[in-house]
Amino acid sequence: MNKTELVSAMAEQAGISKKDAEKALKAFTDIVADELKKGEKIQLVGFGTFEVVERPAREGRNPQTKKPMQIPASKAPKFKPGKPLKDMVN
Numbered sequence: 001m002n003k004t005e006l007v008s009a010m011a012e013q014a015g016i017s018k019k020d021a022e023k024a025l026k027a028f029t030d031i032v033a034d035e036l037k038k039g040e041k042i043q044l045v046g047f048g049t050f051e052v053v054e055r056p057a058r059e060g061r062n063p064q065t066k067k068p069m070q071i072p073a074s075k076a077p078k079f080k081p082g083k084p085l086k087d088m089v090n
Contacts, residue, residue: 010024039052
C-alpha cells in the first residue's frame with residue numbers, strides 16, 4: 001500500500017474527504033518526526049511505540065577494499081509493535 005492508497009482507505013473508513021485524510025496523515029507524520037527529532041517516544045497503546053535508538057561507534061570493513069574503517073555513532077528511528085498488533089498479524 002502506498003501513500004495514496006492509505007489516504008483513500010483512511011478517508012473511506014473515517015467517512016471524511018480524501019483531502020482531510022491527507023491533512024491528518026501529514027499532521028501525524030510531522031508530529032512523529034518532530035518528537036523523534038527531540039528524542040521523545042510516541043506510544044500508541046494497542047498499536048506500538050516509535051522511538052529513537054542510539055547506535056554506538058564501531059569498526060567495520062569497506063567491502064571493496066577490505067580495509068577496516070570507523071563507523072560513527074548515529075541515531076535511528078525504531079518502531080516496536082504492541083502485543084495486540086502482533087497478535088492481529090499472527
